[in-house]
Amino acid sequence: MGVERANRPSALSAPTATGPSATVDIVGSGPSSKVVATLASGESVEVLLYGATVTSWKSNGGKTENLWLSEKAALDGSKAVRGGIPVVFPVFGPPPKDHTTSSLPQHGFARSSRWEFLGKSASEDALGSNSVKLDFGLYTSGLSEDARKAWPLDFGLQYSVTLAKDSLQTVVSVRNEGGQSFEFQFLLHTYLKVKDISKVSIKGLMGVEYVDKVLNASTHNQSDMDLKITGEVDRVYKGIPQDTTTVVEDEKPRFDVVRDNLQDTVVWNPWTEKAAAMGDFAPKEGFKQMVCVEVGTVNGWQKLEKGEVFEGGQTIKSFL
Template sequence: MVDRANRPSALNAPSAAAPGAQVDITGSGASSKVIATLPSGESVEVLLFGATVISWKSGGGENLWLSEKAALDGSKAVRGGVPVVFPVFGPPPKEGHATSKLPQHGFARTSRWEFLGKSTSEDALDTSSVKLDFGLSSSSLSEDARSQWPLDFGLIYSVTLSKDSLQTVINVRNEGETSFEFQFLLHTYLRIKDITKVEITGLLGVDYIDKVLNATTHKQSEPSIKISGEVDRVYGPIPQDTTTVVEDGKPRFDVVRDNLQDTTIWNPWTEKAKAMGDFAPDSGFKEMVCVEVGAVNGWQKLDKGEVFEGGQTMKSLL
């Protein structure tokens, strides 16, 4: 269990002064999820397996893409939504690093997290947001994950739902005697209507590693990124905080980084979509784009007792 000062309250009845957010836990075992709904109708669903956000609705519509074949029973990482990548991004270093024995993208997205409770504004009349906290620590890992990364840590993952935005923030604490290095990324799948009408702005002049072109380094020379084939790029460091997804000439999402300098842009396109057994429908790549904020260029180091915090605020601009 993760210990936390000012731990949020457990589920309780909303204040009589005003209707508050409704928070429920549904399902059992690996399929358990937390659902929060604001009085104004916005909602978020978080699967305890991986603390994966699998739905974020606002303005009557869904903002996240989730594969029709996504495993929601704890059998594998979820394809879609917002998986949490920690403590390594992509395939780990082959040898000589603490993460070398871990699977791709680490263990956070395939571990069961603890729901620590909800918190709301101290103002009883303010019903415009609700924060859900989730915890994962070294003592709650599976035996396999613990043997692969035998370091003492605590994670707090906070998901805050507001009327027009969703904030997701990670707090990483070194709770052991030994320093450790890690990477972190939020693998966000944004739902769009037509990938051919999408542009991504806010990355002009930024260097990126193009994994489609043998991990070579390039500089973003155009003011926007247009996607007409497979894209897998890691941008960073990014000086400005906001990346915007524009669809059909109109801003659709702002993705605002907080203490994170990197962003991955990903779309599998036709062949890779067909090759992934849990990606459905095959044409689903036309309705999604991944804008993934993180700290993945190099490593973040934490000494004993040190804390790292970073995350994002996604704004729906409809």
């Protein structure tokens, strides 16, 4: 059994609903199959089984799409999805030399492996608001031969995606199922959709140290209260004291991104040149309608002993 951690994300669960709360369907077949959940009030989420990648999340009765998805995103299992919420595990970025992850591709294998759909559960809170939770699993036995050779360790991942009326919670549980300890990194690479990046600012990072990958991975301190995106941004904010990072657009809150048992956040926008260089990034001006706010544990490594469990995730609140 796993070791209980003091700070585990609290699920959005409640007593089981009695009324019609949600419909859950598996759409398509093979590598392009996805799970689609829709609340009675119209909000919806779509999760591609390839990578367990959330490719759509609609709030406001289903009228507002909150995630940016490239028009050229591969949704057929041929490569990791550009957009939505890819799951990064067990390494973030290019793997370091002389480490157990050294033979893996950038961002690891979770986002390019086919996950199992483990089932659904619906609930209703005291105010009558409904939610639906979708569970997905990825285990050593489900990896490709190449991935198992590159990372020959026994693990289990469980990923829970909970859709509520104005929020989406995504939580990953990592279990060490082998006889030896292992180290890993984990990140949810969330692409948030905005109307105009020039009117966007990000709050909640002031005073935090970050590594700036645009400036040769040099270390800086966030001195401004608001982070504005005016060019390429690729920053790893480390050990953030407060849990919430807020995306503001037109001086109004657009998203709250609330971390649970995760200390780091990556902020990324490729801007003109990087967007143009990515074959699966479309439209090329799409960087003006997106910003990545990516929660994770990527500063150093998480270590799990035999039988231990690590759990971390996020709740994103949409104000539209």
